[in-house]
Amino acid sequence: MDLTAGKRRRRAGRDGIGLVEIMFAMALLITVVTAAMLFLDQIMSRFQAARDHYVATTICQGRIERARAIPYADLHLMTEDRQLVDDQGNAAPNGRFRRATVVQADTPSAGLTVMQVRTEICICSRWGWRKLYHPLNRGPYVCRFAGDREQMRFLFTDLGGQ
Numbered sequence: 001m002d003l004t005a006g007k008r009r010r011r012a013g014r015d016g017i018g019l020v021e022i023m024f025a026m027a028l029l030i031t032v033v034t035a036a037m038l039f040l041d042q043i044m045s046r047f048q049a050a051r052d053h054y055v056a057t058t059i060c061q062g063r064i065e066r067a068r069a070i071p072y073a074d075l076h077l078m079t080e081d082r083q084l085v086d087d088q089g090n091a092a093p094n095g096r097f098r099r100a101t102v103v104q105a106d107t108p109s110a111g112l113t114v115m116q117v118r119t120e121i122c123i124c125s126r127w128g129w130r131k132l133y134h135p136l137n138r139g140p141y142v143c144r145f146a147g148d149r150e151q152m153r154f155l156f157t158d159l160g161g162q
Contacts, residue, residue, distance in 0.1 A: 049148075052096075056119040056150035059089040059097055063117045064154045072158045075113050079103045085119075096122040098145055111158045118151040 067078050079102065084095035098120040107114045122143035 052121045052148070053150055055087050056097055056121050056148075057152075059085060059087075059099060059119045060117040060150055060152040062089045063099065063101060064115065064152060067115055067154070067156070072113070072156060075103050075115065075156060076105060078115065096124075096143060098122075111160075113156040113158070114153060115156060116151060116153045118149055120145040121148040121150075123148060 063078070067075060070078070081100050083091055083099050084093060085097050085099050086092040086095045087097070089097075089099070100118045100120075102116045102118075104114045104116075106112065123146050124143055
């Protein structure tokens with residue numbers, strides 16, 4: 001009676017995992033993980049973009065609210081062009097937003113003033129979620145203002161001291 005016949009039969013059935021199967025499984029795993037990382041990067045980029053548009057809208061609204069608190073005769077002092085501001089709307093040399101305020105007196109008619117606030121959004125971010133122009137291996141912000149913006153317009157009236 002041959003005691004090794006069962007061992008030979010088991011080996012012939014190819015028990016275990018071969019090198020080709022392991023390499024295929026690793027390639028499949030790498031593909032799935034890469035797709036998941038790209039998906040998460042897109043989600044974070046869109047979240048950052050939505051947040052930036054919300055902040056830009058808030059900066060516009062804050063500028064208009066500030067103008068409502070000053071006398072009508074001083075509205076022209078609110079004019080500014082390409083002022084870099086931070087997330088709260090304060091002037092900052094390294095701000096990620098660029099605000100421009102245009103005040104047009106007696107427009108559309110006498111006694112009315114139109115104020116338009118435009119806030120442009122930098123397409124980079126410090127943490128690199130929107131890293132088209134700002135890879136993490138560079139220094140501080142490298143901002144590019146490429147057209148993302150929010151703007152608001154408000155009409156002021158001169159009630160003549162009433």
